[in-house]
Amino acid sequence: MIRSADLPLDMAPVVAFEDRYGAGFVDPWHAHDRAQLSFALSGVLTVNTDDASFVLPPNRAVWIPPQMNHQTICRSEVVFQVIYIDPRFDAEGKACRVFEVSPLLRALIGEVATFDCHYEMEGREASIVRLLLDEVDRMPSVPVHAELPSDRRLRRVCEAILADPGDTRDIDYWAKHAGMARRTFTRSFREETGMGLATWRRQVRVMEAASRIAAGESITTVAYDVGYDSPSAFTAMFHRTFGATPSAYCRR
Incomplete structure (x- = not known):
């Protein structure tokens, strides 16, 4: 090799x-x-x-x-x-x-x-x-990726979420984690990534889910691991993003 x-x-x-x-x-x-x-x-x-x-x-x-x-x-x-x-x-x-x-x-x-x-x-x-x-x-691009901010405080938050996409802690926690006021955190995050924290985290979750499903993991296990309360809610989100259910995506 x-x-x-x-x-x-x-x-x-x-x-x-x-x-x-x-x-x-x-x-x-x-x-x-x-x-x-x-x-x-x-x-x-x-x-x-x-x-x-x-x-x-x-x-x-x-x-x-x-x-x-x-x-x-x-x-x-x-x-x-x-x-x-x-x-x-x-x-x-x-x-x-x-x-x-x-x-x-x-x-x-x-x-x-x-x-x-x-x-x-x-x-x-x-x-x-x-x-x-x-x-x-x-080859057409796969449009699922997560923009990363240049601000070190925001970057620290994003790296923590990337390491554990199923983390459900709210924006107040992450603003405090970054050492920023909530309003400043919200404004700065949107300016740097082009979206709010909730949307960005949803993007990270779908990235994580798609990769694990493609690698053969159980859809139900993945749904709970990335922070969804039920496989049906996860399937609905997945379908909105990829235009296919998780099982259809895996077959494709």
């Missing part, structure tokens, strides 16, 4: 490899000279940037632009494939985004992972790489 540290400095402009990490592993904050595409084959990853938090269950990928500071946390044992793309081939531009992986894109990633790191950018390999980058560009 190839790891990023094993890759040569003079590698081809687009290279891929497969890696594996245990539950609880944290890849500390860092950035790459190249764009990075990480695709979860099994397990669940959390990817944090300076501005947002993303969750990667199986069959979902994240595009991380060059020089973007990020951290990866393995929520469970994870097997994933990584592609490093020279900035000249960064068709995605500057945006960090998450998207579902089509069967064709999955096959292309797997094929590129078999290439030698010094292949020529012509012939069969180059054609496959170009097709892969075109497919990445056309």
Whole structure:
């Protein structure tokens, strides 16, 4: 199994490899000279940037632009494939985004992972790489992520909720936790994230729920764990967000 540290400095402009990490592993904050595409084959990853938090269950990928500071946390044992793309081939531009992986894109990633790191950018390999980058560009984004504030006090609140999305403590508690008056907390939180605390927390809960359901956990267990009083209330929320019930989402 190839790891990023094993890759040569003079590698081809687009290279891929497969890696594996245990539950609880944290890849500390860092950035790459190249764009990075990480695709979860099994397990669940959390990817944090300076501005947002993303969750990667199986069959979902994240595009991380060059020089973007990020951290990866393995929520469970994870097997994933990584592609490093020279900035000249960064068709995605500057945006960090998450998207579902089509069967064709999955096959292309797997094929590129078999290439030698010094292949020529012509012939069969180059054609496959170009097709892969075109497919990445056309994959629709999954619109579920949580914006993170730059204010350290608000960031501390958000990190606590991300660590335990089922926490039901109210806005008064979190304002006090941040060391801010309730009105100041409410105004500042909306200015920094574009939404109120209740909406932001609901977004975090649906991220958590979708990732755990996709990883095969019981819908009822997940519903209670993320703070809902009943599976029916959770199902209604999930359907409003994804346009499908949790069971239908899992099958898809």
